[in-house]
Amino acid sequence: MNVLLVEDDPLIAMGLLQALQQNTYTVLHAPDGMRAQGLLRANDIDLIILDLGLPDMDGLELLRWVRARQSRVPVLVLTARDGVEQQVLALDQGADDYMEKPFDLRELEARLRALLRRSHNLSTDEVSLGALQLSPFQRTATLNGERLELPAREFEILEVLALSAGKVVTKARLAHRLSREGDEVGDNAVEVYVHRLRRRLRESGLAIRTQRGAGYVLENAG
Structure with a gap:
């Protein structure tokens, strides 16, 4: 499973890269929206983990760009922005799930598995x-x-x-x-x-x- 991690914080990105790779995901990392767009054009991505506070564009702008291309790839928003309004806005723009930082890694991995099962119409992990x-x-x-x-x-x-x-x-x-x-x-x-x-x-x-x-x-x- 190919995961695109869009995260500008190097410490969070490194921790997630190591954790996801240990769980056998193939992970591509983009520290900003422009590089994320390039990776999405060039690769077959199964799931996106998206930070909203990117240095070159708002994460919601990237999310709208993804959905405007008619892509149905699952998107999990992972952000420090809190509040119900932010969550509703992200979901309305096309996100499939939403988690606030700080987060529990085990919960994140469980949500990723659930999104991937749903996107591939799987009832189990096999x-x-x-x-x-x-x-x-x-x-x-x-x-x-x-x-x-x-x-x-x-x-x-x-x-x-x-x-x-x-x-x-x-x-x-x-x-x-x-x-x-x-x-x-x-x-x-x-x-x-x-x-x-x-x-x-x-x-x-x-x-x-x-x-x-x-x-x-x-x-x-x-």
């Missing part, structure tokens, strides 16, 4: 498809009850396909998902990772089917 059990939050997968050891990029492709099981996922979306700032991933690389996953899923009853001209579909073929 995705089940035939012989495959996958936890996007723990970044673990089992196949026929045995741990499936996957390199990071193979796991991310499997995660996206599993969360969209039965639906076509475009090659461009997978490439976008694997790309990081300054580290673009092309279609050929996606094809290599999909080929490796197909070999791992062999004999499992699951298949990654190519939809010519459209993308890939993970389905239970057993």
Whole structure:
């Protein structure tokens, strides 16, 4: 799961980066609104943690920009601004949740999990498809009850396909998902990772089917 942390306080940002990375999230950090916009354009983001007191723009302005692009990515506002009026304003502008600083890290992580489950229509922390059990939050997968050891990029492709099981996922979306700032991933690389996953899923009853001209579909073929 890719999280964008928009926070200008270096101490808070460092603490959150370490805590979220320990919980297996991939975290991108933007200390201001302009850099946040650049990261959102260049990366496939699953959730935004947004401070409102940014140095170059109000966080609510960035929130409006996100929603104006028709993005449904969950946004958790994390701010020192207190009061019901601020909370109502943020929620009305498109925030999905709101927490005031100082905050309890365990509560923040629980709220993140809830937002991510809701955005992916999950009732639990796991995705089940035939012989495959996958936890996007723990970044673990089992196949026929045995741990499936996957390199990071193979796991991310499997995660996206599993969360969209039965639906076509475009090659461009997978490439976008694997790309990081300054580290673009092309279609050929996606094809290599999909080929490796197909070999791992062999004999499992699951298949990654190519939809010519459209993308890939993970389905239970057993």
